[in-house]
Amino acid sequence: GQQVKQSSPSLTVQEGGISILNCDYENDMFDYFAWYKKYPDNSPTLLISVRSNVDKREDGRLTVFLNKSGKHFSLHITASQPEDTAVYLCAAGANTGYQNFYFGKGTSLTVIP
Template structure:
């Protein structure tokens, strides 16, 4: 049972434009949501997080929006750069005994120069 879903396997965007990556979840117990970026043959690197009690968090070119009623979050990258081309994973965290993280299947972003 996939608790976090990323329904778009891939996305292509022109350099300088906005990239919007989407994520849906089913578990109401997630207390944080996180976005990770992954290049081939490397481990994922943390990008940005948002608490479940917030609806927006911004860090430079990256903004994450959370819509709890729709159980939906999105990552906006503005402006998109070629170096942003990577696979992006969305994750939800629960705080039961030990933190647990549930990941989506990823969206491969290609930024076209």
């Protein structure tokens, strides 16, 4: 089965609003969670990541919330800008000795000016 799921393939937000992207995972052993951003015809780049020993991490306009009991994590983007328009991939993994992250299918975020 799919280890990491992004249930919303797309999201549209007004400029200045808050974008909330969600991700669910299946494996209780996952202890690392990340969000990557991808522009069309470009490579994914890491936005923000968090370990399982915290339930929240902030970096500027970005906040990751982790709910381990619910096997869910989310990315909140405040004051959304048109340049935030991209595909957002969530990823989760466990410390198996190599970095095998399971990626979600992606959520396409569109920020309307």
